[in-house]
Amino acid sequence: MSLGEFDIIRRFFATRASRSDVQLGIGDDAAVLNPRTDRKLVLAMDTIGEGVHFLKNTSGYDVGFRALAVNLSDLAAMGAEPSWMSLSLSLPTANAAWLEDFARGLFDLADRYDVQLIGGDTVRGPMVITVQVGGWVECDRWLTRSGAQPGDNVYVTGTLGDASAGLRTLRDRINSTEASFLQQRFLRPEPRIAAGRALRTIASAAMDVSDGLLADAAKLCEASQYGITVDVDALPLSRELRASFDEGDRIAHALSGGDDYELLFTVSVDREQQLASGSVAGVPVTRIGVIESAPGLRCQRGGQPYSPRSTGYDHFAHN
């Protein structure tokens, strides 16, 4: 089935709910937005490609969901509230059923956060999808990677390693209740928007875990110009991950797997009582390490130095 470019836009991506900060949405040369005078503007852009970020047989729904989720995760890591998105869709063919499914996945997530599609581009080409998401954060404080201080404790939301383990079970065509949970964690990452909003006034530094805990923790250290020690025994692992993989594999997934889209953040000792409940905005948080003066990334198990199998995920390093 072949559809014209403009038919595609009209049929599947016509504007739905309209926001007061969107003056002119989809359909013109550009969108016009009303800046909020009491907020800073936050913008993120992420790209996903077939065979690199998702498997070739992934459903349109899951691709659409993921394309937005990974972007919302970046806004969560800034403590920002999402507001609108632009979508660039490069597709080899204009398949109506796939597009309908894609749009459903995209908008199911978008509607949950009142994110309006304001424009973008559709072109013929290999399957590569870019979403640019915009939102707002209070002027007095937002989260960055660079605010950590020695002595700050290091936390993560949720559990680590599920998504990467889920990808493994997808590739190995494993069917089980546990595998199904892990696969969902890979296919439909849950952006931690509410946690990010709550952490805005709690965390000293934050980022999302997309390339794997160790790779991302190293970036946080570098931005803060300090070091970190990760306590491997403390890593929060799901029951499903524990049930499906032996200890070596689950630690490898949790440390280096990528695609978790949890938040990694640091908290100064004097703010720690704000995490006393063990959760933020309903999401469990776990202390997994500490920021130290000595630069670099270190792991320990049972109080002893520990060398992980590998570090993180780098698209180009896989060449």
Added chain:
Amino acid sequence: MSLGEFDIIRRFFATRASRSDVQLGIGDDAAVLNPRTDRKLVLAMDTIGEGVHFLKNTSGYDVGFRALAVNLSDLAAMGAEPSWMSLSLSLPTANAAWLEDFARGLFDLADRYDVQLIGGDTVRGPMVITVQVGGWVECDRWLTRSGAQPGDNVYVTGTLGDASAGLRTLRDRINSTEASFLQQRFLRPEPRIAAGRALRTIASAAMDVSDGLLADAAKLCEASQYGITVDVDALPLSRELRASFDEGDRIAHALSGGDDYELLFTVSVDREQQLASGSVAGVPVTRIGVIESAPGLRCQRGGQPYSPRSTGYDHFAHN
């Protein structure tokens, strides 16, 4: 040559000149910007792919230049002033020489308009490049496609058909002074930012000509819910196009060629004296038609109805 993703970002795309409206640029999970209280925010996003928007052997410089130029053209069509960009780069390999050349082309154009790179994504994949550009426009008036009224005259900036003719001569490997001019018009489209800014208070409707005059004029009509008659005899054609193609071909390039990135705009009769000099912000403008109550797109030559060979460019329709 293979480079890590983060080395790429650091080596070629590190932030240069910083703008006062950019609070936090490249290097974190998202960028943080300072909204202007006296302006509306304008956002556009365009994607270009190898073999669809540029030929396979196009230099990195020309790809980088084009990726931004087509986006700036959208801002020009809104009468907006560009400010920053995000870049998504999907590339099969991380070739340092190509990337350096790409960055040079991108930044040569960006620096001309004081556009700051604030973030984006680099992934391994087929060559697909998306740029998202942001800028500002005065709160009282900006340009859209939908403001035209019956009786308004229709104008274009510059000349039409050069880019598409240039692509033809590139494909046919023609070397001549004229071909070189036409090829430059294809390879380095000049966004009409200054003209767009000046037209903000002159034009009743505007858009950029990217898919070909007829295809884009049809969109402008549809947005305004009126019709248009294009006077084919009036089309502004460059000396180089006239010298290189016979009458039938040059009219076809001018009407349907695409990639012109000139501005198509309408002006009410009472504002026409503002175009008396025949130029806007130093760019020649030519009257090519009139808006009419009867919907639809019509062409005429010598006062008689004229049927063009084909209409415009639609990526997916080429399948």
